[in-house]
Structures are given as structure tokens and as C-alpha cells.
Amino acid sequence: MDELVERLSQGEHPVVVGGPKPSLDEFRQRIVDMGYVFIKFTDTRGGTDLGVRIDKSATDVSQANFDRAAGTAHIEGTLTLNYVKARCIADIHLESLDGTGHLIALEEVHL
Template sequence: MNDLTERLIASQPIVMGGAEPTVEELRKRTGEMGYVLVKFTETRGGTELGFPLDREATDLSQADFDNGTGTVHLEGHLVLNDDRVRCIAEIDLASLTGTGRLALEEKSELAVQ
């Protein structure tokens, strides 16, 4: 396992990624685009990861995008430095911050996708 992957397995602070993160941008990304960016802030310079949402594992039911309140639970698969991982993130809409972590994926889990 890569050193960066190993460090990101522990739950840690994240922010919504992108050039100018807004609630409206997060709504667009979780809706029509189905692809999100999150930034792990405790690595040197920060580590921004983008991934397609796993719609079955993602939960937007606690989010009120119109009022910018509540939270979103985001999950998706990606490959980071040759490691197949799942990114798991909770983001608060009011601050666009939260916590995130990576989970190593088994090859059999990816074959089903």
C-alpha cells in the first residue's frame, strides 16, 4: 500500500474541493454530474481527490441544498497511486467542511461494479 493511501485511511478533516466551492456547486456535482471533489487538508499542501459517486452508498437525505444546511454522505471508488480505494466523506453544507477517509477495496468488490 502506498504511503499516502495509508495516511488517508484514518478519518481526518476535509473540505469540498474545486476552485470555488459552493453549496450550489456541490448540489450540481451530487446531482447531474455524479462526480465530486474533496480535499484532505492534513497532508502537505492538501490532497484533492475526485471520484464518481456510488449512488447506492451516497446519502443526500439529510441535506437541504436550498437553505445550505444539513450534511451529505458521499462514497465512491477511485485508484490512488495504484491502490484501489473507496472514499467515504461526510460534508456539512453550512461550512463545506467535514471528515473523510479511504478504505482499501478488495478486487472482488471492484469486479461487481
Template structure:
């Protein structure tokens, strides 16, 4: 495992809704309609913006009120980072579009279930 992946695998990493123009509506549309979100890990040099394929069954949007921009969204999905398949797990507060999360190598994610 390389240094970036090791660093982002530690729980409690600062995250934010990423992409070209992050907003509550953009996050809602990406999770619910497109199935693809951008999550930015903000504590790396310049930030690390990752494209994540949403796993709708693992997400929990019950605490998110997208219309009012309050609450939090639990988002999970997969991607490949530096040739390693990983699962991104994050909770995003809608009021600030920030939160915490981490990456889990897919082999570990499968073993944990």
C-alpha cells in the same frame, strides 16, 4: 500500501468539498447530476484534492438541505490513488463545506459488505 494511502485510510481525516470553486450549489450539482465530485483531504502538505466517481446508491443526502446550505451529505465513491483502487467515504457539513472521511482500499470495502 504507500504512506499517503495509509494516512488517508485512517478514519476521521479532515475533508472539504474541493475542486476549482467549491460551493454548496457546485457540490449538489456534482453529486446529483454529474456523478463526480472533488473531495479534499486538508491535513496533507498543501491538501490532497481527489476526483471521486460518486456511488449514488451508497450516498445519503437525506440530511442535506442544499437550498438553505445546512445539514450534512454522506458521500461515497471510487477512484484510483497511486495505482490502488479505493473508496472515498466522507460526511460534508454544508454550512462550512468541511467534514471528516477516509479512504478504504477496494479489496477491504468488498470484504466488509
């Protein structure tokens, strides 16, 4: 298995909301309207910004108050990183747009 995927699959790692212009409003719009967010793992060399297709049935924003920038959004979704399909699980604090997360490797993609 890919070394980076394996490392991000072990334990919790610091994450932030990623993407070109991370903001609370953009994060909300991506969750609600687009179904696609960027989660950046900051403890890798240069950071690893991942595009995650949200699994709406597993993502929980009931503890998130976007209007007050308070609470936590629980994000779950899928992606492919270095030819490995993976699930990303992250808890993002809306006050600071950071939190913790990890990957779960699902399967390697063979070309």
C-alpha cells in the same frame, strides 16, 4: 501499499469540498447531475484534492438541505490514488462545506 493511501485509510481526517471553484451550488450539481465530486483532505502536505466517482446507492443526501445550506451530505465513491483503487467516505456539512472523511484501500493497480 502507498504511504498516503495507508495514512488516509487510518481514522477520520478533516476534509473540505474541493475542485476548481468549490461552492454549495457546484457541490449539489456534481452530486445530482454529474455523479462526480472533489473531496480535499486538508491534513496532508499541501492538501490532497481527490476526484470521486459517486456511488449513488451508498451516498445519502436525505439529511442535506441545499436550499438552506443546512445538514450533512454523506458521500461515498471510488477513485484511484497513487495506483491504489480506493473508496472515499466523507460527511460534508453544507453550512461550511467541510467535514470528515477517510479512504478504504481496495486493490493496488499493477502496470
